[in-house]
Amino acid sequence: MTDRLDQQRIVHAAIEFIDQKGLHALTMRRLGAFLGVEAMALYRYVPSREDLLDGVVDAVLDALHHDPEVHLHAEHGWQDYLQRLAHGIRRIALDHPAVFPLVATRPPAAPWIRPPLRSLRWLESFFTVLEGAGFSDDGAVRAYRAYTTFLLGHLLLEVSHRGPMTDDEDDDGDDEAPAAGPSDMGLENYPHLRALESLLDQDESVAEFEEALESLLDRLEMRVRRRGRRGR
Amino acid sequence: MTDRLDQQRIVHAAIEFIDQKGLHALTMRRLGAFLGVEAMALYRYVPSREDLLDGVVDAVLDALHHDPEVHLHAEHGWQDYLQRLAHGIRRIALDHPAVFPLVATRPPAAPWIRPPLRSLRWLESFFTVLEGAGFSDDGAVRAYRAYTTFLLGHLLLEVSHRGPMTDDEDDDGDDEAPAAGPSDMGLENYPHLRALESLLDQDESVAEFEEALESLLDRLEMRVRRRGRRGR
DNA sequence: ACCTGAACACCGTTCAAGT
């Protein structure tokens, strides 16, 4: 029925599986069944579940390399580049909301690799662009840290709203707790929260992403202009 | 030998256990042994492992309520308050680096609750202070989103450098891979990375935290001043 | 009232055995 197994097929099946049923549902045995094979067959191609998860993270981020929107158009400058890169990573996060927490929290290969920018190739291109644009070494590294902090925080929070369904397995009946009303959870004693609830519930993530990203780039821009002050 | 069991004792033992051996090592059976009891005894006080983890997150954040540095000194204004709150949460993250990823990624009780600010009590106080300081509803909510984004991203990245040892279990021998040199991992083809490696390796998290926090507060300040422009 | 032992269904992983 199914074609032959290989590492790529397994990793991509794992991604599909996680996107559909959530990370917590992924077991070697279920992934085997998903592929029409016994779990034990996977071990021909993948050394362990942990390595499989690393493979999933790498494969998901690999899409960046094939994203035409991100490819360097040097003429538009470093801000354009950081914008494209950020949007490319955001697209990945939104495509695989259930995988992104893995991208965010798997221990990176080296301590100075900061998710969600997890590959040496992208780091190299990041620094190439910034130094080409006149950033000092120190300025480029500080930009890298601020940029990754923002991406990680924003995307993790944005994506957590979009898990694969309510996570309560199969919803196999009418035994849900009464839940005390649509969106009530003891707000009686928190007047500000009650007043702000509808505002809090709105999804403004696109606008916030653009705005915060722009403001970050502005901050970095100011640092390039007065650069050297702190350069060693 | 040990005192009697109760939920508090179990949750705090779990925190200690995670801090010592890492999240991945926490199983009901091992936690039982840690407490001098069979795993099954825990189920008298804790409905499930998932609930235990929720309890861990709550308990760790509860320290904020007893942190004298954070308690409201209204006379010093909203910026002082957000500074104290941020530093309080940072202290918690650094005290429990192996627990913080849980704080960051456990699905919150409501979709508008954004880690690491996970309790209605702190949200209420956050909004009380900001609205008292003249923020519009919209401005306060946007401040909340930007503030949590920053805290989550920064602390998750800062804390990931400080896991509980190398995570390779017991280090039970000399069978470590040769590792090809102290800090080498194929950097040959990445000249910028090689040049920046020593800078990248430096830990500047304190300075970056202060600086980025201050810049965030400045940005918010600018928004209060021209407030109303976007208030619906 | 509180803990234990035995049991169940499920894991990750190994390895000899089948085709």
Next chain:
DNA sequence: ACCTGAACACCGTTCAAGT
């Protein structure tokens, strides 16, 4: 060459039984 079956050590969780 590639997959399977059986097995091992370990999970979370339930429940009748012990003290």
